Amino acid sequence: MTADRTDPVVDTPHGAVRGRREQGIAVFRGIPYAAPPFGPRRFRPPEPPEPWDGVRDAGAFGPTAPKPPYSDVFAEYLSDPVIPGDDCLNLNVWTPEPGPGARLPVLVWLHGGALTRGTSAVPVYDGASFARDGVVCVTVNYRLGVEGYGLFPDAPPNPGLQDQLAALRWVHRAIAAFGGDPDRITLCGQSAGAISAGVLLAAPQTRGLIRRAVLQSGPPEVSDRDGVRRMVRRMAARLKIPGTAEAFAAVDRELLLRTQAEVSRRSSPVLGGPAFGVVVDGDLVPGDPLKALIAGAAAPDVDLLMGWTRDEYRLWLAPGGLLERVDRLGPVALAGAMARCHAGPEIPRGYRALHPGAGTAEIVGQMITDHLLRVPLHRLADARPGTSHVYEFAWPSRRPGLGACHALELGFVFGTGDAPESAKLAGEGAPQELSDAMHGAWVRFVTSGDPGWQAWDATHPVRVFGDGPPHTVHGPRDAELALWSAFPTAPRPPRHAVPRAPGAELAAAMRRLRGSVGTLRR
Numbered sequence: 001m002t003a004d005r006t007d008p009v010v011d012t013p014h015g016a017v018r019g020r021r022e023q024g025i026a027v028f029r030g031i032p033y034a035a036p037p038f039g040p041r042r043f044r045p046p047e048p049p050e051p052w053d054g055v056r057d058a059g060a061f062g063p064t065a066p067k068p069p070y071s072d073v074f075a076e077y078l079s080d081p082v083i084p085g086d087d088c089l090n091l092n093v094w095t096p097e098p099g100p101g102a103r104l105p106v107l108v109w110l111h112g113g114a115l116t117r118g119t120s121a122v123p124v125y126d127g128a129s130f131a132r133d134g135v136v137c138v139t140v141n142y143r144l145g146v147e148g149y150g151l152f153p154d155a156p157p158n159p160g161l162q163d164q165l166a167a168l169r170w171v172h173r174a175i176a177a178f179g180g181d182p183d184r185i186t187l188c189g190q191s192a193g194a195i196s197a198g199v200l201l202a203a204p205q206t207r208g209l210i211r212r213a214v215l216q217s218g219p220p221e222v223s224d225r226d227g228v229r230r231m232v233r234r235m236a237a238r239l240k241i242p243g244t245a246e247a248f249a250a251v252d253r254e255l256l257l258r259t260q261a262e263v264s265r266r267s268s269p270v271l272g273g274p275a276f277g278v279v280v281d282g283d284l285v286p287g288d289p290l291k292a293l294i295a296g297a298a299a300p301d302v303d304l305l306m307g308w309t310r311d312e313y314r315l316w317l318a319p320g321g322l323l324e325r326v327d328r329l330g331p332v333a334l335a336g337a338m339a340r341c342h343a344g345p346e347i348p349r350g351y352r353a354l355h356p357g358a359g360t361a362e363i364v365g366q367m368i369t370d371h372l373l374r375v376p377l378h379r380l381a382d383a384r385p386g387t388s389h390v391y392e393f394a395w396p397s398r399r400p401g402l403g404a405c406h407a408l409e410l411g412f413v414f415g416t417g418d419a420p421e422s423a424k425l426a427g428e429g430a431p432q433e434l435s436d437a438m439h440g441a442w443v444r445f446v447t448s449g450d451p452g453w454q455a456w457d458a459t460h461p462v463r464v465f466g467d468g469p470p471h472t473v474h475g476p477r478d479a480e481l482a483l484w485s486a487f488p489t490a491p492r493p494p495r496h497a498v499p500r501a502p503g504a505e506l507a508a509a510m511r512r513l514r515g516s517v518g519t520l521r522r
Contacts, residue, residue, distance in 0.1 A: 009055055031091055063083050065119070088143070091138055091170070105446045110187070111140075115145065129439060134447070142164050165205060192218060198290070199278050199289045212449055309405060313365030323359075334363065378481055393412070413442050
């Protein structure tokens with residue numbers, strides 16, 4: 001869309017930008033909040049962009065961060081556009097009323113994608129519905145994969161997380177000119193974006209920047225440093241270079257992405273394996289963010305909305321027939337889940353008793369989902385009664401086998417269910433009334449801190465968005481989560497202390513499963 005003289009112009013800290021009027025909403029795309037992270041800035045913390053003279057056009061999405069594509073199997077369900085260019089540290093703003101007098105609530109969105117994929121340019125994240133409902137919506141690009149989360153001896157850790165902090169600071173400084181209220185910023189994310197939001201919430205540097213937070217299918221957590229280093233070492237071995245930022249910066253970008261994709265093939269959110277992630281760095285991430293938030297030492301006055309989908313695991317196990325393969329492995333797959341969760345046999349026995357008709361894949365998927373996601377979010381809500389609200393998304397996709405899988409709720413939250421990219425995951429005919437209900441709840445929370453149902457207390461109220469009208473259920477996951485309290489997980493043992501027998505069969509089975517995941521990711 002070309003600009004004309006009636007399009008809105010807003011001054012930012014680094015220069016003026018011209019957006020577009022689209023159906024009564026002012027939209028500004030591709031605004032740089034930091035300088036291009038290449039050349040001498042490669043693998044370094046973000047730096048402010050160079051100021052510009054005149055008016056910069058902000059009518060199109062800016063470049064996306066370097067990332068490998070999804071495999072054909074997953075690309076059938078998930079969209080991830082690529083826009084070439086170096087200026088990838090950019091953001092987009094949707095606002096109903098640009099100008100400093102409006103003082104509207106602000107939602108800042110961090111996309112998911114396992115910190116290796118994703119972009120704010122995905123049409124599912126279009127912020128027009130939020131703007132129509134009186135919320136200024138900001139969506140952010142940040143560095144991904146080894147560029148954003150590689151761990152090197154000659155570069156500081158977590159540059160991708162530093163990018164997100166720089167974007168949040170930019171919003172706090174600049175959003176009033178777009179009609180937003182810098183004192184009413186809600187930081188929101190899904191999956192890896194929710195993990196990032198939770199980590200930032202606990203960071204000392206964000207004190208006073210965040211009024212509310214939404215964590216969708218991602219708890220505040222950090223990755224094991226050894227696992228992240230292992231990813232870097234594997235890439236370095238394939239590339240035949242030292243495992244340093246200097247050496248990685250000299251590698252062709254496309255070759256670096258291909259190598260990253262190759263070493264990541266056998267890692268999975270469900271099945272585990274080394275992966276890139278946020279690590280404790282003693283500065284922006286001084287320690288475990290979940291512990292800090294539970295203790296009340298971090299973000300004590302921030303309201304929380306958090307939750308999950310009923311069948312998170314199906315996004316990774318349904319494509320390519322992995323559900324059936326896990327069912328065929330039976331007890332071996334259950335042993336793999338026990339190893340993934342550091343759990344004893346009492347846990348799968350308890351799940352079998354609670355769900356006698358469930359297959360092995362469902363037991364494994366729900367066990368791992370509870371351990372990695374629902375247990376930590378329950379603990380966080382328990383530590384913050386009265387200011388936390390919890391939801392479960394339970395509407396099943398029209399596409400076979402997906403159920404209420406990971407990421408399915410996004411089109412409903414953003415009110416973009418009519419976008420073809422939403423239908424890739426939801427199928428045709430997603431109910432508009434469910435989208436209205438869920439999107440409306442998010443608008444209410446961003447605006448007032450109350451999404452429209454009972455805050456968390458000892459009765460564990462959970463708002464269920466599924467078939468039929470949304471309704472509140474008390475303690476829908478309490479029986480399963482009680483198992484984790486009754487039979488606490490063991491700490492991860494040192495690698496040399498893991499017994500080899502009867503682990504050979506289990507190890508071989510897990511290798512076969514991860515190999516299946518790798519095949520899907522090619």
